[in-house]
Amino acid sequence: MTAYFGRIAVRAAALTAMLTMSAGAALAGEAVSADQILNALKPKSATRGISVGPQTAPQVDAATQAKQSAFIDSMRNRKTRSLSLGEREQIAELAATKPKIDLEIQFDYNSAEISKASMPAVQELGKALSDPNLKGSTFVVAGHTDGIGGDGFNQDLSERRADTIKRYLVEKFGLTGQDLVTVGYGKTKLKDAANPADPLNRRVQVVNMDTKTAAK
Numbered sequence: 001m002t003a004y005f006g007r008i009a010v011r012a013a014a015l016t017a018m019l020t021m022s023a024g025a026a027l028a029g030e031a032v033s034a035d036q037i038l039n040a041l042k043p044k045s046a047t048r049g050i051s052v053g054p055q056t057a058p059q060v061d062a063a064t065q066a067k068q069s070a071f072i073d074s075m076r077n078r079k080t081r082s083l084s085l086g087e088r089e090q091i092a093e094l095a096a097t098k099p100k101i102d103l104e105i106q107f108d109y110n111s112a113e114i115s116k117a118s119m120p121a122v123q124e125l126g127k128a129l130s131d132p133n134l135k136g137s138t139f140v141v142a143g144h145t146d147g148i149g150g151d152g153f154n155q156d157l158s159e160r161r162a163d164t165i166k167r168y169l170v171e172k173f174g175l176t177g178q179d180l181v182t183v184g185y186g187k188t189k190l191k192d193a194a195n196p197a198d199p200l201n202r203r204v205q206v207v208n209m210d211t212k213t214a215a216k
Contacts, residue, residue, distance in 0.1 A: 032103060032121055037128035040101035041137075041208040068094055072138055072209050076178040080159045083183055091183050095140055100207040102191065104199065105165070112160035114168070122165065125206065126173035140207040141165050143184045147196025151186060159184030165204055181209070 071090065075083075083091075105122060106115040114122055129139060143162035145154040162182040169175045192198045 032101075032124055034124045034127035034131070037101055037103075037125055037206070038131050038133065041099045041128065041139075041206065042133060043099050043208070069210075072181065075181045076138075078181070080163050080182040080184060081156075088183055088185065091140060091142075091181070092185070092189065094209065095142070095205075095207040098207050098209055100205055102203045102205050104202070105161075105204045106199070106202065107161055107164075110157070112157065112164045114164060122168055123172075125165075126169050126175070129169060129175055129206075130173050134208065137208050137210040138179050138181065140181045140183060140205075140209055141169075142205040142207070143182070144189060144191070144201060144203050144205065145187050146198065146201040147187045147190055147193075149187070151188075155184055155186035155188075157184075158186045162204065 072094070075087070075091065103121055103125060104118075106118045107113060108115055128134070141162050143158035143160075143165075145158050145161075159182070162184050166177065166180045166182050169180060170177050187196070187201070190196055190201045191203060192200050195201075
């Protein structure tokens with residue numbers, strides 16, 4: 001009798017685990033909305049989004065803040081491919097403390113063309129970045145690839161994909177080009193390093209680099 005109930009308990013636990021996994025997969029696959037993106041990029045406490053970074057930036061002294069602002073300003077209107085490794089890493093370091101969101105925007109195979117399936121996500125991004133609450137902010141649009149392929153190929157591909165997103169946002173939503181800083185990281189910053197081929201690694205990260213205006 002004890003063994004019988006033990007088997008029932010094991011089966012129930014297994015069923016619960018399966019349901020939990022299915023729910024998580026369904027949630028991960030849900031389409032992102034403009035409101036979700038907006039909430040992720042606004043530096044408000046107690047706000048949760050998809051792959052959201054810290055909602056409040058750490059306090060920095062005026063000199064450091066001025067230095068950071070000057071660096072971001074120097075990135076405006078720069079061609080993505082002109083950024084040095086040091087500049088890319090500096091952008092990543094600053095972005096680590098800013099509000100951000102990862103978007104699983106897929107592109108055609110070995111191409112910088114946005115896939116039809118991902119076009120709604122890009123349109124929702126455009127709506128969010130056009131919101132008055134984010135007016136005056138500078139955004140970093142960072143392209144990432146998965147871990148398959150060579151370093152040089154993936155670096156070039158990530159840069160072209162970031163440029164594609166920027167061009168779409170400027171042409172379709174009238175965003176100011178100088179407020180969108182594009183950077184590519186290739187396969188150097190995998191989201192799931194244990195699974196280099198995981199589609200989660202093929203993403204576009206958007207970071208709000210200027211939280212002062214967005215906090216209004």
